[in-house]
Amino acid sequence: MDVVRNPEQKEIKEPIKSVLIGRLPRKEGAKFKTAVVRLYNVNNxxxxxxxxxxxxxxxxxEKMRIRRLNVSYYLEGNDIVINDLEEIYILREDNKLIVKGYQIEVEKRE
Known part of the structure; x- marks a missing residue:
């Protein structure tokens, strides 16, 4: 598993099937928490x-904006799941993130 902390590039593009978005506690001296975006080759x-x-x-x-994607928010784990992706884009603007991507639309999942 590859962990990239504070990537230098402002735009990240990855071909991937699903994404799990969460957070970690704020680092010492930081005003906001750490956003975590995990990439998977499987849905759910x-x-x-x-x-x-x-x-x-x-x-x-500070915050993350998710643009034009169907997402699921799971209260038990406090995570956001984005399934059925072809690729994901993560854009960083100062202390804000924008997540966009290409997604296959699925109406109902088993």
């Missing part, structure tokens, strides 16, 4: 034993 990774293919951690992130 929270229901499997799969490990992420790659993980991005962004320290001191």
């Amino acid at each position: 990774p929270h229901k499997t034993t799969e490990f992420p293919v790659k993980t991005f951690e962004f320290d001191n992130t």
